[in-house]
Amino acid sequence: MKVLILPDSAAATERAAGIVAAFLASEAKPVLGLATGETMRPLYARLVAMWAAGQVDFVPVTTFNLDEYVGVPADHPASFAAFMRANLFDHVTINPARINLLAGDAPDPDAEALRYEEAITAAGGIGLQVLGIGRNGHVAFNEPTSSLASRTRVKTLTEATRRANAAAFAPDPVPRFAITLGIGTILAAKRCLLIATGQSKADAVARMIEGPLGADCPATALQMHRQTTVVLDEEAASNLRLRDYYETVHPAGAEARLP
Ligand code: GLP
Numbered sequence: 001m002k003v004l005i006l007p008d009s010a011a012a013t014e015r016a017a018g019i020v021a022a023f024l025a026s027e028a029k030p031v032l033g034l035a036t037g038e039t040m041r042p043l044y045a046r047l048v049a050m051w052a053a054g055q056v057d058f059v060p061v062t063t064f065n066l067d068e069y070v071g072v073p074a075d076h077p078a079s080f081a082a083f084m085r086a087n088l089f090d091h092v093t094i095n096p097a098r099i100n101l102l103a104g105d106a107p108d109p110d111a112e113a114l115r116y117e118e119a120i121t122a123a124g125g126i127g128l129q130v131l132g133i134g135r136n137g138h139v140a141f142n143e144p145t146s147s148l149a150s151r152t153r154v155k156t157l158t159e160a161t162r163r164a165n166a167a168a169f170a171p172d173p174v175p176r177f178a179i180t181l182g183i184g185t186i187l188a189a190k191r192c193l194l195i196a197t198g199q200s201k202a203d204a205v206a207r208m209i210e211g212p213l214g215a216d217c218p219a220t221a222l223q224m225h226r227q228t229t230v231v232l233d234e235e236a237a238s239n240l241r242l243r244d245y246y247e248t249v250h251p252a253g254a255e256a257r258l259p
Contacts, residue, residue, distance in 0.1 A: 001209060001222065002229040003246040004253035005237045009042065009197040012233040015253050016130075016195045017046040019229060021056045023128040023191070031062045031120075033129030033181075034088075035140070036080040039195055040132060044087040051092045058094040062123050064116075065101050066131070066140035066186075070154060070177035072104040078168040079104060102152075102179045113152040113179050120152075120185065129189035133196050136160055137204045137217030141180035148213075148221045150182030183221045192228040194219070196236040205232060206239035 006012040020043075024030050034040075050056045065080055074081035081101045089099060100119055106112035120126060131139050136158065142150065143158050154177055162174040169175075186192065196205050208219035209230060222228045231253070237243055249256050 001225075002250070002256075003209060003237075003240075004229060004231045004250050005243065005247055006231065006233055006253045009233045009235075011253070012195065012197055012231050012236075013042040013046050016043055016193060016231045017050060019193055019231070020047060020128065020130065021050055024056055024058075024061060027127055029060055029062065029124075031064070031123050031125065031127045033126040033131075033186075033189055034063050034065045034084065035130050035132050036065070036067075036083045037132045039197055040130070041087055043130070043195060048088065048091040058092045061094060062098040063094075063100060064120055064123070064126060064181075066129075067178050067180035068102040068104040069175040070104055070109050070179060071175055074101065074103070074105075076104075104175075104179065106179075109154050109177075109179050113154065116179075116181075117152045117185065126189035128191045128193060129186055131186070131192055131194040133194060133201060133204050133208060133219050134161060135164065135200055135204055137207055137219045139183070139186060139194070139219045139222075141178040142183050142186075142218040144218060145215045146183055146218045148187075148215055148218070148224075149184040151185050152179065152181050154178070155180050183218055187221060187225050189225075190227065192222060192225055194222065194228065194230045195232075196230070197233045199235040199238065201236045202239040205230070205236050206241070210241055 006015050068080050072079045102116055103112050141155050156177055165174050207217040213220045213223050
């Protein structure tokens with residue numbers, strides 16, 4: 001894992017946006033895996049600004065979002081589809097035919113999960129998967145005890161995750177189920193970029209990077225991925241035992257260089 005520690009969340013966002021932009025520029029038909037959540041809002045805002053400045057092009061990009069709530073249609077304001085429109089898709093020129101989202105209101109969620117896996121394969125696989133991390137160590141909606149080999153499927157959300165996402169649905173309850181890419185699906189991406197900011201993520205980040213591999217903290221599965229970059233601010237990095245080492249290898253989040 002490449003661990004990049006930036007002084008604050010703005011710098012972490014800038015570094016992560018630069019990694020996404022470099023990926024988009026490096027491929028003729030980039031396939032980009034996208035995440036939702038509060039951590040992603042500033043990232044998408046920065047990418048929109050880079051697009052407006054002519055620094056990134058979304059026209060050739062195919063996107064796949066990580067997850068969606070079961071029973072929630074794309075036009076529901078708390079859907080991840082609505083989040084993506086509000087934060088990215090409505091602000092850039094992108095081919096709607098290449099935007100892939102899980103249909104939360106699909107009549108058969110299991111069949112929808114299978115369809116999505118097949119669509120990822122048909123697109124040639126995900127080239128760069130952007131990820132956040134839940135406070136309990138979940139990635140996408142792979143809650144603790146998810147199989148580390150899992151593929152896209154329906155998962156039951158923990159009460160902690162439902163509480164963390166309550167504001168979007170208030171006064172209605174958060175759905176109990178979601179369709180999510182599996183850990184195995186995420187590990188099949190060629191590259192992963194996980195972004196975490198703020199003190200509330202410090203414990204999950206330390207477990208993910210330095211803890212024992214295990215389903216109790218699904219994000220630890222990224223230890224088995226060969227090209228994962230983790231971009232952190234100082235608060236999210238604050239529980240790392242080997243923080244000095246990461247900062248020696250990548251001062252202020254810079255690339256490693258031989259003397
Ligand atoms: C949600 C999403 C994840 C996201 C996580 C953290 O449950 N399904 O993809 O990484 O929460 O979200 P936030 O960035 O709001 O802390």
